[in-house]
Amino acid sequence: MVVLSLILAAGALTYMRSTEIWQRALALLSGLGLSWAAATVYLAHYWDGRQERGMPRPGEWSKTVQWMTDDGVGLVALLLAPALLGLVRIFVKSIKTLRAA
Numbered sequence: 001m002v003v004l005s006l007i008l009a010a011g012a013l014t015y016m017r018s019t020e021i022w023q024r025a026l027a028l029l030s031g032l033g034l035s036w037a038a039a040t041v042y043l044a045h046y047w048d049g050r051q052e053r054g055m056p057r058p059g060e061w062s063k064t065v066q067w068m069t070d071d072g073v074g075l076v077a078l079l080l081a082p083a084l085l086g087l088v089r090i091f092v093k094s095i096k097t098l099r100a101a
Contacts, residue, residue: 007035025083032072032079040068 011031018024047059 004035004038007031007038011035021083021086025080028079028083029076032076036068036072036075040065040072043068 008031011027011034014027014031015024018027044061044064047064048061049058051058
């Protein structure tokens, strides 16, 4: 857990020091990607073959990876929403400039 927090903190620090939009998006994606990959490997190993009370069958590592990937896509979309809105703003501004010319 400490390692994941340090990875996310390094990504946040890189994000704050970045000046370009693409650098910020890369910092967010790399920090999230590294921490998400480490968490996925840990959870897949933890739940592989494990059966808790109330579970109809033992856990499978492939289902854990699939679940983490599905949730990860949603989280990436949330993280990149500000960057995507910034790109939309630049695109709209360029269209307005072209119409005015």
